[in-house]
Amino acid sequence: METISIKFDGKDYAARRGSTILAVALESQKLPASFMRVDIPAPYYYKGINDIDESGVCVVEVDGKLVNASNTRIKPGMEVATRSEAVTAARKEALSKILAIHDKDCTSCFRTDNCEFQELLYQYGFTDEAWLPSEEKVALDTSSRVLVRDNNKCIRCRRCVNVCTKIQSVSAIECTGEGLEAVIAPASPSGLDAASCVNCGQCVAVCPVGALFEKDESQDVLAAIADSEKFVIAQVAPAVRATLGEAFEFPLGVDVEKRIPAALRELGFDKVFDAKFGADLTIMEEANEFMERMQNDGVLPMITSCCPGWIKYCEHFYPNMIENLSSCKSPHQMLGAIAKSYYAEQLGIDKENIVVVSIMPCTAKKYERQRDGESGAGVPDVDVVLTVRELARILEKAEVQIEAVPFEAFDAPFGLGTGAGVIFGASGGVMEAALRTAVEKLTKEELKSLEFSDVRGMSGIKEASYTAAGIEIKVAVVSGLGNANSLLQRVSSGEAYYDFIEVMACPGGCINGGGLPYPSAITRAQEDVRAKRASALYSSDTRSKIRKSHENPMIVQLYESYLGEPGSEKAEQLLHTFYAVR
Numbered sequence: 001m002e003t004i005s006i007k008f009d010g011k012d013y014a015a016r017r018g019s020t021i022l023a024v025a026l027e028s029q030k031l032p033a034s035f036m037r038v039d040i041p042a043p044y045y046y047k048g049i050n051d052i053d054e055s056g057v058c059v060v061e062v063d064g065k066l067v068n069a070s071n072t073r074i075k076p077g078m079e080v081a082t083r084s085e086a087v088t089a090a091r092k093e094a095l096s097k098i099l100a101i102h103d104k105d106c107t108s109c110f111r112t113d114n115c116e117f118q119e120l121l122y123q124y125g126f127t128d129e130a131w132l133p134s135e136e137k138v139a140l141d142t143s144s145r146v147l148v149r150d151n152n153k154c155i156r157c158r159r160c161v162n163v164c165t166k167i168q169s170v171s172a173i174e175c176t177g178e179g180l181e182a183v184i185a186p187a188s189p190s191g192l193d194a195a196s197c198v199n200c201g202q203c204v205a206v207c208p209v210g211a212l213f214e215k216d217e218s219q220d221v222l223a224a225i226a227d228s229e230k231f232v233i234a235q236v237a238p239a240v241r242a243t244l245g246e247a248f249e250f251p252l253g254v255d256v257e258k259r260i261p262a263a264l265r266e267l268g269f270d271k272v273f274d275a276k277f278g279a280d281l282t283i284m285e286e287a288n289e290f291m292e293r294m295q296n297d298g299v300l301p302m303i304t305s306c307c308p309g310w311i312k313y314c315e316h317f318y319p320n321m322i323e324n325l326s327s328c329k330s331p332h333q334m335l336g337a338i339a340k341s342y343y344a345e346q347l348g349i350d351k352e353n354i355v356v357v358s359i360m361p362c363t364a365k366k367y368e369r370q371r372d373g374e375s376g377a378g379v380p381d382v383d384v385v386l387t388v389r390e391l392a393r394i395l396e397k398a399e400v401q402i403e404a405v406p407f408e409a410f411d412a413p414f415g416l417g418t419g420a421g422v423i424f425g426a427s428g429g430v431m432e433a434a435l436r437t438a439v440e441k442l443t444k445e446e447l448k449s450l451e452f453s454d455v456r457g458m459s460g461i462k463e464a465s466y467t468a469a470g471i472e473i474k475v476a477v478v479s480g481l482g483n484a485n486s487l488l489q490r491v492s493s494g495e496a497y498y499d500f501i502e503v504m505a506c507p508g509g510c511i512n513g514g515g516l517p518y519p520s521a522i523t524r525a526q527e528d529v530r531a532k533r534a535s536a537l538y539s540s541d542t543r544s545k546i547r548k549s550h551e552n553p554m555i556v557q558l559y560e561s562y563l564g565e566p567g568s569e570k571a572e573q574l575l576h577t578f579y580a581v582r
């Protein structure tokens with residue numbers, strides 16, 4: 001790396017040649033000494049999505065002139081002033097212009113504890129509330145089944161537009177007009193759903209303010225818990241354990257699995273199950289489906305179906321590939337269907353009185369639970385989906401202190417999941433879990449190594465080839481719908497061939513889901529948030545006593561006593577679904 005010398009506010013820095021002033025400032029935030037850190041506010045900036053910040057706030061002074069720090073590259077000997085009077089005045093002026101179009105009612109805003117804009121307003125002395133006059137307010141857009149848009153809070157940063165277009169290749173949300181006059185709106189006048197939104201929530205994850213959020217279902221959960229006739233079950237997705245702690249000031253990547261059961265019991269849930277069990281069930285069915293397709297000239301490549309954002313994308317943009325989708329429901333839907341059939345029978349409880357609450361890293365699961373084909377036992381498999389953010393808010397309001405609760409285990413009989421189940425939360429995890437089972441079933445031999453490292457990691461497209469019982473299996477793993485689009489174009493044109501493809505809508509998989517706590521844009525620029533979260537899941541897998549889905553004793557018992565074989569008539573009825581061209 002070639003470095004050059006520059007000065008920030010009179011202090012010497014060695015910085016990478018070719019960097020922007022903002023990039024050097026962000027890099028300096030990692031320095032241990034706080035006096036060496038350079039703070040340049042950039043409310044529109046988001047690494048890889050909005051690399052140029054046009055808010056007017058991201059300015060510094062170079063040679064007596066104000067310049068945009070996000071698009072000015074450093075030069076040898078450059079002297080940058082970040083705190084001069086002119087810089088502060090320009091930032092304040094830009095912030096006041098944004099504030100003039102912003103409905104700043106922080107006291108009632110759900111982003112009040114983690115709002116990037118509010119932080120800047122306080123930093124620059126805008127401490128008083130400044131509500132937008134009621135005649136200037138626009139109605140909230142609640143037309144989506146999953147997301148709400150509040151344009152009164154939109155600061156026109158365009159992060160949502162860019163993530164939806166550049167990263168997700170969906171373009172459901174667009175920007176017309178310039179600067180602060182711009183209008184951010186769905187690409188269809190009928191709303192987000194009609195604009196082919198796949199509910200991935202990546203726009204919510206990058207929005208710096210409270211202008212985009214998921215429909216809150218927490219009241220439904222609290223009402224069910226308060227109803228003595230209801231038997232309320234929580235199931236917790238793998239990625240939740242690697243991310244919930246962030247909402248309670250735990251460092252990135254800390255696994256809080258053992259704290260979750262006690263916290264949920266304190267809220268009043270009757271049973272707390274681990275959706276890893278559902279993941280193991282998915283692998284049993286999916287590995288079986290894959291082997292059947294391989295051995296009986298079925299439609300290949302088979303493509304995974306546990307990501308509802310990807311499923312809706314396929315239905316909209318690749319209807320010709322619907323037959324390639326596995327018919328397996330996603331893990332939480334499978335576990336919900338088992339809870340309302342087998343488990344209801346075991347307990348002697350009316351399935352109508354069982355309420356299944358899925359706690360998920362994902363916004364698209366809110367849509368998935370409402371789809372046709374997701375009621376295996378004749379009632380909805382899942383009744384409520386809470387994102388990790390919603391759960392964190394419920395815990396806070398109920399004063400359940402996650403850092404103080406005792407370590408406890410999930411409940412039997414669906415509290416036991418394997419290492420294969422936990423890695424579902426990271427891109428490549430479903431493929432690796434499926435291969436652990438499919439390869440052993442094909443070869444009838446125990447795998448020497450359980451790590452399929454070629455499909456691990458945060459790269460957007462991964463490819464590998466394995467041989468089992470003399471059969472070559474070509475696989476691909478993609479995350480981020482833009483990457484899925486590129487890969488599927490190559491598959492459709494015949495340029496690439498695979499037997500099995502894993503697709504996750506969110507870049508990096510569920511550990512980067514649209515329903516997770518918000519690391520700030522600065523944290524995202526400095527740290528590989530996704531890799532840290534994923535490492536918590538891979539460590540959990542390594543520590544697990546059982547690391548293959550087909551060796552989960554409760555899975556074995558469930559098939560022996562209730563489902564029969566994978567792919568049986570009962571399994572088809574409860575655990576499989578269908579798709580629609582949109």
Ligand code: SF4
Binds near residue numbers: 104111112116153
């Ligand atoms: S978006 Fe931020 S600044 Fe605006 S009202 Fe909400 S918390 Fe306050």
Ligand code: SF4
Binds near residue numbers: 172198203
């Ligand atoms: S949820 Fe996903 S698809 Fe829908 S607007 Fe947001 S980024 Fe686009």
Ligand code: SF4
Binds near residue numbers: 153154159161206
């Ligand atoms: S909705 Fe949020 S992300 Fe989109 S432009 Fe407005 S403030 Fe930015």
